[in-house]
Amino acid sequence: MKKLCVILVLLSLLSILIVACEGDSVGSGSDSANTVHTNDLIFLKDQIIIKKGESITVINDSAVLHVIANGTWKDGIQEALKERGAPAGLTLQGKETKIIGPFNTTGVFHLYCTIHPNMNLTVTVQ
Numbered sequence: 001m002k003k004l005c006v007i008l009v010l011l012s013l014l015s016i017l018i019v020a021c022e023g024d025s026v027g028s029g030s031d032s033a034n035t036v037h038t039n040d041l042i043f044l045k046d047q048i049i050i051k052k053g054e055s056i057t058v059i060n061d062s063a064v065l066h067v068i069a070n071g072t073w074k075d076g077i078q079e080a081l082k083e084r085g086a087p088a089g090l091t092l093q094g095k096e097t098k099i100i101g102p103f104n105t106t107g108v109f110h111l112y113c114t115i116h117p118n119m120n121l122t123v124t125v126q
């Protein structure tokens, strides 16, 4: 009887572990590593590392329009760039999700929003 109890306890612990692991994979799968969110003022992360040939999914969590282009904000002053291999810019309406890319050239690329000061995203393509 004691052995049976030990086995049951071990089995229940095992099932808890399995559920915990599945929970983790669901969590990371719903929001891939190449996803960047925006609020109404900034990118929620300011840098991302991707592999050559991959794209970035940008999710606008706010109702505000963003105009994403190749360039950067430095101390509140915007500077348009023409980095070789940078993907075309795009507009991101409120609550919209769009794909930027693919990035087919390795290197470091600067994306910014032409509307919102200091809204920068640095993309490193490996």
Ligand SMILES: [Cu+2]
Residues within 6 Å of the ligand: 040, 041, 065, 066, 067, 113, 114, 115, 116, 119
């Ligand atoms: Cu913006």
